[in-house]
Amino acid sequence: MNNNLKKLILLGGDVLTLYFSLYLTLIIRYWGSYKPEIWSAHFWPFTLIFIFWLIIFYISNLYSLNLAVNNLSFYQAAGRALAIAGFVSLAFFYLTPQIGIAPKRNLFIYIIVFGAVFYLWRNFYNWSLKSYLPKRNIGVVGYNNLVAEIINEFKQKPHLGYALSFVVDDRPENQTNGVRPISELEKLLKENKLDTVILSSDPHQSENLRAALFNALHRRINYVSLPNFYEAITGKVPLDNLNQMWFLENLNENNKIWFNRLKFIYDIILALLIFVVTLPFWLIIAVIIKLESSGPIFFIMERAGQNNKIFKLIKFRTMKEEGNDHSPTRAGDKRITKFGGFLRKTRLDELPQVINILRNEMSFVGPRPERPELALELEKQIPFYGQRTLVKPGLTGPDQISGEYHSPSLKDSLKKLQYDLFYIKNRSLFLDLSIILKTIATVAARKGM
Secondary structure (H helix, E strand, O other): OOHHHHHHHHHHHHHHHHHHHHHHHHHHHOOOOOOHHHHHHHHHHHHHHHHHHHHHHHHOOOOOHHHOOOOHHHHHHHHHHHHHHHHHHHHHHHHOHHHOOOOHHHHHHHHHHHHHHHHHHHHHHHHHHHHOOOOEEEEEEOOOHHHHHHHHHHHHOHHHOEEEEEEEEOOHHHOOOOEEEHHHHHHHHHHOOOOEEEEOOOHHHOHHHHHHHHHOHHHOOEEEEHHHHHHHHHOOOOHHHOOHHHHHHHOOHHHHHHHHHHHHHHHHHHHHHHHHHHHHHHHHHHHHHHHHOOOOOEEEEEEEOHHHOEEEEEEEOOEOOOOOOOOOOOOOOOOEOHHHHHHHHHOHHHOOHHHHHHOOOOEEEOOOOEOHHHHHHHHHHOOOHHHHHHOOOEEEOHHHHOOOOOOOOHHHHHHHHHHHHHHHHHOOHHHHHHHHHHHHHHHHHOOOO
């Protein structure tokens, strides 16, 4: 069972749970006087709010198999999503009195009933993923640090549904901790009922390896390269395998022409809409900034844009100007004003960047723009770091929804590059929408970014 099917089952179960909970609610609420007309009156109004509920569940990562495990993180995410969904439902029903039902008590009962049913359904599903649903048997050819990282992922996240059958390698120094010699590959392929073989070693370089894999074609095994498998389960590009050929083989820019045009259109429309709607708040923010400390309203800094073209990035000023050397922000930085701290926590300081988007200097989604001097230094230390500027920088990106905070340090910049290259390779309208929705959840939870 592949991961997309598992997510589809999860979504289908949630939809059934939503409607089953509504049915139970109406039975409880109208006990002894329930009629089919009551269901009809509630069906379409609740269907509308169920759409919002599913979106809220999605941006809360409740359809991520990484979170499909019965632990504190899952319960916190589920509880937060249910609270937001309940508030949205309350607002919807009170703002649309013309729908003809008064659901105050019904909604209260529904949230309790759904919470209980959802808890039982998700606990059963999460347990099934970990303990009952069939595992995908995996064999690995070749052993290195990347393989060790993937094996650790299997151990830490059994709910992903992978079972490691064997690892083979041709180097004697690696044949420890259960790693078998590559000469046993053909025998192991016969003995194990495999779904997938991950190829870390290059079959082009070994005639024996090619022969063993070729002789197993009738077993209908999927052969996947290690970098592609790593990307699929982590959402990152492995830098160990990065070379010029990776870019030539994976960045098919001619296929992105229509995507880039459509992205430009929705960037401009969305930026213009946000600018018009939020403009009154800009005036309030500007007044408070000026009253709290002397200095300009906006903080304008140089950033490296697409193809390393320098542009002026605009933010609301959040620091005092007196004695400020404009060095990178530190933890507990005394230069940050009280209102500036609020702007940073709510990400409202980023709001003026819609002007950068309207100027076609930025997009809503893409790698975050870096300071030119820092980017130049990182390019000297990290191979292919400059290739992250092949696309326009973004207001948010895959790194910002990773749940981790990454500083400008060398170690963290390597991690950011992995996420950025994954986005550049796989960018699409669906991926952009997914990142935008999850950014909303990240900002609301005040983590990452």
